[in-house]
Each structure stands twice: as structure tokens, then as C-alpha cells.
Amino acid sequence: MDLTRRSFLKLAGATAAAATLTGVGLRKASASTDEPLRIKYTKEYFTVCTFCGVGCGVICNVRDGVIVNTEGDPDHPMNEGTLCPKGVAHYNVSYMFDEKGKPKPNPNRLTKPLRRKPGASDWEEMEWDEALEAIAKKFKETRDETFIEQENGVMVNRTDAINWLGSAFCNNEENYLFKKIISSSGIVNFDHCARL
Amino acid sequence: MIDYKNSDVLMNIGGNTAENHPITMKWIEKAREERGAKLICVDPRLTRTGAVADLYVPIRPGTNCAYLGGLTAYILDNNLYHEEYVKHYTNATYLVNEDFDFDNVTGLFSGVEDDPDRNAKAYDQSTWQYQTDEDGEILTDPDMQDENCVLQIMKRFYQAYSLENISEVTGCPIDTLEESYRLYASTGDPEKAGNMLYAMGITQFSHGTQSVRSVAVPQLLLGNIGRPGGGVNAQRGQSNVQGCCDMGILYHILTGYMPVPQRDAHPNLDAYNEAVPEGGYWVNRPNFMNSMLTAWWPEQSLDVAYQYLPKLDGTDRSHIGQYYRMGQGEVKGMICWADNPAVSGPTSGDKRKYQALLDWMVVVDLFENETAAFWKAPGMNPADIDTDVFLLPAAAAYERNGSKTNSSRWIQWQEKVQQAPGEAKSDLWIADKLFKAIRKEYEENGGVFPDPILNMNWDYGEEADSGKVAMEINGYRVADGQLLSSFGDLRDDGSTACGSWIYTGFYSDPDNPATKRRIAEKEGIGLNSEWTFAWPANRRIVYNRGAADPQGNPWNPEFPIFKWVDDQWEMMDVPDFNANIPPEESAESAFIMLPEGKGRLFANGHGGAGGTSNDSPMPIHYEPAESPVDNLLYPQATFNPISQRWYPVEEHFGEVEDYPYIISTYRVTEHYQSGIMTRNMPWLVETMPELFIELHPSLAEEKGIQNGDMVEIESKRGKIQARACVTSRIKPYNVNGNTIHVVGLPWHWGFMGMSQGDVTNDLAPSIGDPNSTIPEYKAFLCNVRRVG
């Protein structure tokens, strides 16, 4: 990945190139002003917007492992640096500004596996290992109790008692793993939000 | 979408591109600026798209098929169709069975029968089939004069869709209708390209498939499919809804749109592979199917691997059906991945109640969504709910690696930018660890038929690597692991493995995979062929034989994506046809995925392919299931007689006396789907802080409602509250002499997050289109009153 200095120049260069194409001359940086750009010395990553299906390019500027700025990718042919309000607001998924303008993590992001036990009126935190084991046991129990191996003389390898919803939020690789899991364990109540 | 800049006329119907796909407006603006293109916006409500459109056409919610049927009639009556395209690339010349018939009183086609299992009707489609000679060759009339040819059948059928009738049905003034038809039909000129953009305002009806077909039919008549600036463009609402379908995340398909095996029809692999369509590209399906089985269970024989696959028993397993059977107590567990049906599903209040019947439930999300927190919903008592709920913290899009596929089928790689907060993990990590945990349970404790789980190929490393998964999806040669670059290389003998055949080539070079390419087009028509990889085979425009005439000359010399010169093709895109045969021959199968190779103006499921029109061969107007008016075109018809039902009609639907207003639901720019992300993003909450209802000043006055007042909205299925937005942008419609009011609500709110509100979909009915089972969110009935 490019270091900030280069990426900043690249950004500036991209803007200048676009400007040249449309015949617009930008005023050069003033020598009298020594105003630093706040994305100086950040690492620049290219990513794809997480919202609608257009698939716009988004640049994330990262300093010390933390996003400090998100804006449209000028090199991306789909959006050419532009973005809608959701695309522009990516930063808010992780961070927000308090009333003094200081960044803080979005307090509503989930950071621990949670469980609400039957009848309980609140969540309790748990460890990943515990959560995965508990879910796997319940999964197996339900599957084994309701499994239909043969029907009408055909091997149908099916359970009707587990529903699984995949997601248009997940990547192709993630959804592909879902498909493999449900196909091997016999889940047929399987859909996602494209049906809605 | 960049291709929109090449259009001459764009019609946005059943969609709101400015609000829900804002960046596409960039390219529409470019078309307007550089080509003088016109944008027509057809919508019941003046949206932000309507505000910037050249022509705004208001129609009553639920009358898309009538409006577009009127366009078809206008094109046919005035001979405005693109004759050469229609003759060669569509089935207009084909002769249909002489017994095919339509009753314009009942609104039913020949072959109708009762379907008591579904409490609906169904069709025996034998009279819808083509006439054939003794050798099975389809009979045609190249002059399109035979009374049984498709074009003549359509002319008769669409007589009812006159300007006068359509104006009555839709409530749109005749002159506006005619102006929009004249403008759009101007793209029948061979050099012009018209572009239809739609989204859920077309699909979310109990006749959704007919609405989509009613978009496709005028596009075929005007010769607008398969060419730059043209097309039927379904604007995808989510960043990877396309890829999700490509990976088979729907109950009825495997990866790459291969059908899930049916118990009775496909008891074994031979039966499955013999059941391919009679012609078209799908005859190669066994190569793709057997490669998928090899990728999944490489150590087993193909037959055994096929036996492992679950088989369907004919029960509907779609979203509504799943929840319906949860309500019947048949479902014990549920895994819900980054999805929020307690807000997004129809009749969502019932859905939350059904979840209380589950033994266990797992939800994976970035935020605590309403589905996971259903036991906190208004009216729920947690002490009474025995469901064991797990809520797992997930990483956001830019906190994980992987590919996703946009509306243009571009498979774009997304980079991990930062660590997810706390112990949040990528979905890939969670899925991998979960499967390993399940497998461990079976390894250690045995269980019922564990073979498919234990034998499943699962080799992505200790911490799953998305690159390794991508290589399996791409496909490889089993003998040496060589990655494949074309699905033409796939074989049915177990020598090749491939997760999803349509993705072959997207990750064939592990060091520099096509999906990571970033070379934007400098000059050209916007295909951007070196930017990532577009499935299939990096083709940017599908069915692109349609871009040139039968002799191989581009319809519009400005866009020579294919040109036959000196006995060969000059090509700018990857051909979606056999480029090794003369153009006159490939012209005969321009629609290569269909057995007859022709765009279907008349859909009859010929040859076993594309049988997705169970309810009508030609797009037809039915009212929504809840409608304040009769079907003005067919006196004895009401709503789609074939539609998919789960609940008794008389209990589930309200009467117009109690619920006199049409309600339509939609989205706004500032929020996203069920809102669980954007309602937790302060900048977006600031711009759209609360749930609101849009209603006309005359209705507001009648009800004593002021701007900003709290309003109660009630349907047969639920009751919610929202703030009033009194606006002339949502007009009443004059239908058959009556004034009918329309109200509209976004559906982004729920009871969790930084911005909370009632769940609009509590009001929506659970009825489905008979082909896709999509619910009817866009037109149903309600009543409104001021609160307090």
C-alpha cells in the first residue's frame, strides 16, 4: 500500500487530471498557507461501498490502524470520486464525533458474543468458544431429531426444522460457505432478502 | 450502470433511482447532457427522481402492468416496433397452438384448473405451446400475419389496453400517458436505445413476475435488449444481492442458478442431468453440476455426492413459507445472518411472535437488530419466551476481505481496512468456525447420517482464507490443482471442480486475480472490460448479439461493439453467441440461454427452460390483493388468481369500507433497508430522524392532521404510528369516477438503535407472486387517523 504522502499526491493528481480534461484550472496551493491536510501520513485503502448494488469505490484513509477519513475513489469508473450520503457516512459504522468534535467508537457496535437464555430479560456476554460449541450442540440436536434420510424410496437427506437466512451483506466467499454448510447438513428452509 | 450514458430515453418505473441508487443518476445526467436523452419517471408519488425527470407520469400503485401494457398496445397499434429485431430476435413469428385462448371477462387463459393445495388456481400450459411439424421443428410465419402467430395474438390481447382504458385504470391523464408512450416508443428507431430501470416497485406484487415481463416485452418490441444504452435494468438494492443469488442463497437454486434437486423428479444424478432444457446453453449443465459436486465431495463418487444433496418435496420453502411453518411450530432452530426479517418481512408483527416458538436462534450482525431483540419488542414479555437467542458480533464490510458483485455483475474485491472492534469477527471466520464446531460434534459423538458433513471438502486453513475459498468457487483441475479460466473447461467426469460455474475466470490467477483488476477505461463507451471481472466470462453486456443486425452491422454505428468485417467479427465485448459462425446463423439464437434462442414476447416455458411464468404467457393487469377498485379491464377478475397464499384470504385481507386508502412503502436515500445500520449512524439519523407518513393536504384536512402531527396507520394486520408529512407530491387518483387517496411510508424503522420507530411492515400482507413468492409491499389498504 502507498504511504500517505504518495497517496495524497495521487489524490491531488487525480483531481488535477480530471480538471485538465474538463479544461478547468485549479489555483495552485498558496505558498503563504501552511495548512496541513488531515489525511497526511495515512495509509490509503480501496474498498467497495457496503450499501446499494451500484458498487462504488470508496477510499479509506487509515492511521495507526484506525480509519480517519472515507471518501469516493476518484479512479473508480462507477462513481469517479462521488458518493451518496450513505456512502460518505461509512465512518459512522465504526466511529462518530462527540459534541466537542472528538472521535469515539460507535457505542452500539457489537463487540462480544451475547446470549439471552430462555425467559431471561437481558443479554449476557460469553466467549466465542463457548458460543460456537453451544450453537453446534443445538444445531446437531435439532438436525438429528428431525432428520429425514429416505422418503418415497429416495435419499432426501433433509431436515425441515432449521431455517437459515443468508445475506446480501456477506461476500461471495461467505455465502458460498453457507451454501456448503446447509447442503451438507440437509437444511432446505434456506433463503435471503432477495426474496423480499 | 455506466452504460446508462449511452441511452436516448430512460424510463424509471417501479424504482426510485435518485433516492435508492444515487450514483446511477450521474450517468443519466451524462446521457442528458451529452446526448440530449430524456428521463421519464413513472411513480405514484413525486419522488426525488420525479423531481429531476423530464417527464413525470403519476399512476395509481399496483397498475404497472396496465401502464406498460398500454405502452405495448401503443407500440403495436402504431407499428412503432423495431421490425427487423422483432422478426429475427424474438418469438413474434412463432405459431402458437390453435387451442390457445383467453377469456376477457374472467381474465383467465386456456388451461386453467383449480389448485386446492394452494387455495388458488393453476395452469396446464399445453395449449400455450408452439405448433410444430412432424420433426418437432417450430412452425413460424416470417410475415407475422398468421392469426396464431405471437405478434397477432398480442395485437388481439392488448386491444383492451387502449389509452382511454389505461387512463381509467391508472388514474393518469390521457395526454400525459400518450406523451410518455410517444417519447419512449421513439426508441423503436433502430439507431436509438431505450433503457428501462426498475426495482422493487415492479417486483413486490402478487403479480410481480407479470410486472417484470411487462417491462421486458416493450423492450423486445423496440429492439432495446442486448445493446449499449438498452436493457431491462433491475437496480439491485444491496451491495451483494447479485452475488448472493449467484452463490445459490435461495431455497430453489444451487450455485450458478442450477435448480435444487426435487425428490420425485430427480431421484438420482442421471435423472437430474437428463432433465436439462432441450436446447440453448443449459445443455452444458451436467458439466457445471458435476464440477460443483466434485468441489464439495471430492473423495466420493459423483453419484454418492449427489445423494448427499438435500432433495425438496414440493413444499414452499421461501421466506414467507419458512415463517409460516415456524408459526405452525414445525421449525425449532434458526440461523439469521445479517438479515432483519422482524422489520423487513411482511406482517412482521406476526414474525416476531413466531420467533417465540423457536427453541434456539442465532443472529449475526453489526448491531443489535430487531430480529435478535424480538423479545424486547413492544407487547412481548421476555419471561414468557423460551427461545435461546445467540447474537454474534460481525465485522463491517471494510473490516474483512472478499468479493462482492454489483448490479452490473462486476465481481469486485474488497480489502480489509481495519480490525473489527472488540471480538467482532468476519462472517467468513464465523461460518468456518461454526462448521468446524459442528463437525467436531459429529466426529466425537456420532449422530444421524453424518457422512455429508464429515466428508465435505473444507480446506481453507486454520483461520479461513477468503482467497482459498475464491479459488474453489473459480474452479480447478482436480489432477494438478490448476485453476481454470473458462467454464468451457469444466467437465462432467469428475476431473474438474468448481464452486459456481458462472464465476470461472474471476480468480484464475492467484497472484493477480481478475477480480482485483483496477484498470479504468480511458476512452470508449463505458464497458470498462479491464475493471475487475464481470460474470459470465467477463462479458459486460449479456445477450449482446442483439447489438448488431442479422448481417452483423451495429444498429447504431456509434456503438460498434460487434461488427462483421471481412468474414469475421470486430469485437469490443465478449460475445454472448457463437462468434465462429456467420452472423446470419448466430442471429437465429440471439437469446442463447433459451432453447428456441428467441426473446420471449410470449412465455410458455418451452423446452423446459425459464419456466418462470406460471401465471400468464403475456403480461396482464391484475389488481393487488387488497384494492379499492374492481379490475376495470376484466370484469370478473380481481387479483392474481394464481398467486401464492399462506393465510385465508378472508382473514388476512381487509375490506375497502374499513381501510379506504392505498398505502405504498418505500425507502429514502438516507437510510438503508431495515435501517439497523443507518439508524445507528448519527449523520444519517440527523438527516432523517423519524418514521413519517406522506399524505395529501386534502386527506390531511379531512382527518384534521397538521404537518408534523403523530398519525396512526392501521391495516387488517397491524397498527403503527408515524409523523405526518403533508405534501402535494402524493396525489389522490381519480379512478372510475371515485377519488382514491394514497399514503406512503418508508419502512426503515424499528424498536432498536439510535433512531427508533414503529415497524411499517407490520401492516404489509403475506401474499406472494406465484413464481418468485415475493410479497406485496407496494399496494395494500389502510386507514389513518390523527393521534390524540
Added chain:
Amino acid sequence: MANSICLIDPAKCMGCRGCQVACKQWNQLPAEQTTFTGTYENPPRFSADTWLRVAFREHDLEDGNVDWYMAKLGCMHCTDAACMQACPAGAIYRSDEGTVNIDEVKCIGCNYCVTACPFHVIGFDRLTNKARKCTFCHDRLVNGMEPSCAQACPTGAITFGDRRQLINRAATRMDQLKAAGNPNANIYGIDELDGTAMLYVLADNPEKYGLPADPQVPVQTRIWNAIFKPLRILVVVAVAFGLWANRAETKEIEQAKKGEK
């Protein structure tokens, strides 16, 4: 006058508010608590944390149709800038790039600029007692980047570029809008306040977009500027003292508020 300006073309604006959120994102401004008041326009006014707003204005027509206008509003960076004339502390200055900016160090929090601005775009931060407003993304500008609102805009409703060329473009667009049936199409920002760095080409009268028809520097500001400002050293001292007292009070109020929580 700025050499580089923005041309705002509301006929191309679809009200997506990419610019509004981009402004907050780049300038690190927190979100405000808002309510839905019956219009999409939100927040309802400019503030220390809201420097750019998109107007949503509906106009019923005689034929029963509706014009729904949207436009980006914010600091105009006027040549004849009322805020600069009103500021007693010399905190508001014109940069080398022609933009009008507030030096927060020099700002004494007197609020005079807030009341003087004919566009009501200056916000006042009660926590710091400073006036704040759009900077034209001056930090981006001097580093060769366009303002974040212009970069975000998907449809070309906000274009950043050379002033002369954008004025020519505005003239062409005005002709196009007139030809398309908008007899009132006009250019706004050439003559107004001797020229503004936010230039508009409007399809209809300025008021219909929430812009004042004839923006003026308030008379009292002119008098103040001409007569009293030469004595401003004295004034600054006096005002600063007054504010010091005021600030102490503000602090007390805040502490009281915290106490309530």
C-alpha cells in the same frame, strides 16, 4: 474574488445530501439531535456543527402539479462580506484563495457576524464561544483538492473550477433552462454582494430555493464598519470583557446541567 469557485446547478440536484454528510465527514462535525417536522429538510438551520444544508422546497402550481426544488445552501464566500465587516476582532479574513474564513484563535465570540450574515449561515458554538461556518474546505483547497461537497456530488449539481469558465457555463445552462420552459431562470452570485464564490444557476426565483432575493450587507454593519471599527481596539477589549463574564455564566449553566444528569 476567488479564482476558483463552485457552480451550483439545482436543476441537477436530486437532494441526495451526499454533500451535506460529506461536509460533516471531512470537517469532523458531530450530528445534531433533530426531529421530523414535516419536511425532508434537516437540520432546520445552520449551526456551529452544520455548515451545509440541502433545501427541500415544494411549490404548488396552478395546474395541480408540484415543483420540488432542492439546492445546496451554505456560506457564499461573498466579496462584499458582511461578516468580515461586522467582526470587531479581525478574526474573519479573506484567504489568498479568495475564501472567507474565521480565525478561531482571534474570534472573541461576539456573535456580530452571526446576525450580520444575510444568508444566516454562521453558527455559534456555545461550548467554545466561537463562530463557525463553511471554510470552503480551505485545507483541501490549498492542498490541491476540491471541496468535499463538490467531490461528493454525483450529478454535477456542485462543480468546482475556474471562476471565468464556470460563469460561462452558468450562462449556457441559463439559456438551456429558459429554452426548457423556465422563463425565470437566472444566475445568482455575480452581482450579489459584488460576487460570491458560490455561484448559482437557478431555474426559478432565488426565494424558491431558500435564497434571499436581494442579499445586502445590513446598514448597521456598514455604519459600524465605517465609523466605529477604527476604534475597534477599545471595542474588542470591552466586548471581550463582556464575554468573559458571559462565559463564566455559560460554564455555570453547563455545570448545572451536568448536575441534573
